[in-house]
Amino acid sequence: MAAARADGSIAPICREGRVASSAANLCETRGIADDPMIPRSSIRPPPRLYILTPAVSDGAALSGVLAEIFRTVDVAAVLLRLPDADERSLINRVKAAAGGVQGAGAALLVDGRPDIVARAGADGAHLAGPEALQAAVRTLKPNYIAGAGGLRSRHDAMVAAEVGADYVMFGEPDAAGHHPSRDAVIERVAWWAEVFEIPCVGYATALDDIDALVAAGADFVAVGDALLDDPRGPKAAAAEAAARLALTETAT
Numbered sequence: 001m002a003a004a005r006a007d008g009s010i011a012p013i014c015r016e017g018r019v020a021s022s023a024a025n026l027c028e029t030r031g032i033a034d035d036p037m038i039p040r041s042s043i044r045p046p047p048r049l050y051i052l053t054p055a056v057s058d059g060a061a062l063s064g065v066l067a068e069i070f071r072t073v074d075v076a077a078v079l080l081r082l083p084d085a086d087e088r089s090l091i092n093r094v095k096a097a098a099g100g101v102q103g104a105g106a107a108l109l110v111d112g113r114p115d116i117v118a119r120a121g122a123d124g125a126h127l128a129g130p131e132a133l134q135a136a137v138r139t140l141k142p143n144y145i146a147g148a149g150g151l152r153s154r155h156d157a158m159v160a161a162e163v164g165a166d167y168v169m170f171g172e173p174d175a176a177g178h179h180p181s182r183d184a185v186i187e188r189v190a191w192w193a194e195v196f197e198i199p200c201v202g203y204a205t206a207l208d209d210i211d212a213l214v215a216a217g218a219d220f221v222a223v224g225d226a227l228l229d230d231p232r233g234p235k236a237a238a239a240e241a242a243a244r245l246a247l248t249e250t251a252t
Helices: 024-028 059-070 087-103 114-120 130-140 154-163 182-195 207-216 234-247
Strands: 002-004 010-012 048-055 075-081 107-111 124-128 145-149 167-170 200-204 220-223
Touching: 048 059, 048 234, 059 075, 059 087, 059 234, 075 087, 075 220, 087 107, 087 114, 107 114, 107 145, 114 124, 114 130, 124 130, 130 145, 130 154, 145 154, 154 167, 154 182, 167 182, 182 200, 182 207, 200 207, 207 220, 207 234, 220 234
Parallel strands: 048 075, 048 220, 075 107, 107 124, 124 145, 145 167, 167 200, 200 220
Antiparallel strands: 002 010
16 A cells, blocks of 8 residues: 655555545555555654544534634544434534535544444544454445554554554543543654554644654644633634644654
């Protein structure tokens, strides 16, 4: 899934179908290697933002907030988290968000529901843990993104890569809202960035965590409440996120 350029760097080759269209940015940011042990190129493209939404009950309100963010900062992906509801309601909520997200050039991912991705018009799913990822890969590949989070150890992350994750995420909160310490997330991102070619997403609990995550080697920085619940409003928070991403040195 990745070819070597003449200069020895990895040239990404996106898959066919939806991944090659609105979700192409996740492929293009980093070549996705068949062998996760292929070393990274020494020069990285600038990191991009990955947004985690709260559980979506009001799709129209969320779309308005996201539109304001899209006008302010470059967003690679939006992870749509969904409340408990019947399948048809969930599909409709994803469809309501899809147009605005994909129209802005970002990938729309569904949290934990690979079974509705195709029918809802999403670009892929984010799975918690290597077991959930392995169960979903057959449904998602080759036309949809399969992302992995909930990785409690280095071993979990390596298993996710071997199973076929298109990216790994470190530091996002679990269902109870708990998340690893800032230092633990930065350490894990730095380890992954040093060794593996598959893209890495680092979760920032606060906007001022962005600098350290990018310096550690994150290809994407994920933000949730720090962006969407900022008392200054999403536009001001997005502008700060954009400035932090732009000002951080990205060459390793």
